[in-house]
Amino acid sequence: MRKHLKVAVALAFAACLAVFALAGCSTSNGTSGSSSNSSATTDSATKTVVDAYGRSVEVPANAQTAATVGSGARFVVYAGAQDKLIAVTEMETDPAMNRPYAIVYKDLFANLPATSNGNHLMETNVNEEQLMELNPDVIISSRSAEECDALQEATGIPVIGISYQNQLFTENVYKSITCVAQALGTEDHAAEVVAKLKEWDADLTSRTANIPNDQKPTVYVGAVNYKGAKSFTGTYANYAPLVELNAINVADSTGQDGAVDVDLEQIANWDPDYMFLNAGNMDLMKEDYANNQALFDSLKAFQNGNLYTQPFFNFNGTNIDTGICDTYFIGATIYPDAFADVDLEAKYSEIYTTLLGADFYQTMKENKMGFKSLSFS
Template sequence: MAKLKRALATGLMAALLAFTLAGCAQSEQTPEGSANTGEASQEPAQQSNQVVDAYGRTVELPDSVETAATVGSGARFVVYAGGQDKLIAVTEMETEASPARPYTVAHESLFSSLPSTSNGNHLMETSVNTEELLSLHPDVIISSRSAAECDELQEAIGIPVVGISYQDQLFSDDVYTSIEVVGEALGTSDHADAVVAKMKEWQEDLDSRTASIADEDKPTCYVGAVNYKGAKSFGGTYVQYAPLEAVNAINVADEIGQAGSVEVELEQIGEWNPDFMFLNAGNMDLMKQDYANNQEFFDSLTAFQSGNLYTQPSYNYNGTNVEMGICDAYFIGFTVFPEQFSDLDAETVYQEVFETMLGTDYYQTMKENGMDFKQLSIAA
């Protein structure tokens, strides 16, 4: 009996030792800082919601972004990214619909119903009503201002600010990134990615139709009456005009050797003597006055003699209306390179661009308002 008791005691001690060692081994395998309890193991891991904006800034966002406000012309890209339903504040320039900003016309009922929290300037000095912004407490602010201004606003009011950058650009990494970043921030990436994918298709289509044409076989083109620092007549032009570049057309003003908008003398236009002229019909009064004062000069120009004077809506106003610039590029293609674009129906193309970018058939609205891509008669 004594031997049996000693045997039972020895077995019990061995079992207790094995149990203790197993417990220690399990404890060593438990991740540091977590309690080895069933309740703790069920806690979800914390996820950070970060986006890297167009300036390379890492912005920390709420887990779920339901509301957004805009500064500068950020609302334009909110529409492109399909997030307009999340807007709770825009700028004072956007609360009234304007054909110069098609996105405000396409979504007029929405924009007119929203409060404004800044003056809306895209490049010039802007002012933001931070007190009202704070009272609305949007989850995120989409801003087209500089990286420094995005930082300053974010630090001042404690609301994340996502920056976008796109001035005077159509098919560029800045434009693509800005649309994608807004979609990522607002949770509309599927829509934003689809828009970018379609834009890249248009970019390839426009380029491929004319890329193989030798420069000596291309007509020369001039863009006139563009607006910058006020309305301009024939002499207001663009160097490196994006819609012309998209179809590999020859822009006579490129010989100036700079980028952006400039004003040239009529004598310079006479020296260039372009085959085609694309003019901003919004400045028709100025052009008619110029024509009346210099009729002999203008009548001697090739474009006037051939009737190759065309209008296309300006695509830059307080930022770049990317959808309008794309339509302008296709219109140039239809006009300057008719053979290469003969398989396309112009109206169908314009409708597709506007519906993709703005979510509506804005082309019909344009025509109803007397705006279109068409031939001009300055003398009339």
């Protein structure tokens, strides 16, 4: 009898231990397990993302929705999270060919509300009440750190800031793609994109790093858009593709950094070997040429037929994809031997497909956009 009683007590004690063990597998907030390494989260769980400005932002651990301010949607696409967008800007809902990401996803963007005018550098108007009504998990903004802080305080919605103006292969670009992906849960996609960016960077710099300066032609980039359309005299010092190619940009002699307005006499004094021009401003350039034909016809680039058009990549923020395509095109034009093995059309398709998820280069060709020689005669 005592033996049977001992067995019964032992079984009862074992059963109690099992109950306690099972109880210990779930926490009071409903997440599985007591370990902080558990992959399951509740709606109230958050994580910290450090944005491009170094701001530590608490975001939902499993964010499902995002809205954008400025040109933030561009980097949501680069991060592969466009399906999580529930609001964009007026510039995305009325897209133009000089913003490839907005053309590729025009059908998606057309069905989303616009909560701001979308300006990247100029004054931005944000409908904060509408944003709060939509209540996205995260806002992605290309505005300044101070503006990101103000918008986050006004709406109570986490704001992730990105920074990338006139940059192609920089830590800012890599961080901007990565922090958007971290906020929206597309880290694997972003890692692949950043890896390709670094691969192209290494390829471009290795092809041109050892070319002696006395074998480098001089280059001028004209009709550069900056806060409006420009003719020949709109140029860019420290122009990202030319920096990447270790090329001689005559505008760097101005000592400026960024968009510069020069005069025709200065261009004549520089007399560059090559000129790369924004065909989108062809009407302005034709007018300038007609009024100053003798000056232009005296330039080496005009005499030797070294005039080329390239899609300009800074339009309401920097189209990283087009900028890299421009870099390969310029490199193959001014250093033909160094780029002899590059299939440029295949490279353009690879770049757009990697960053946008679609081959925008085919759309460019259909719309007679591209990288080609130019004539004013």
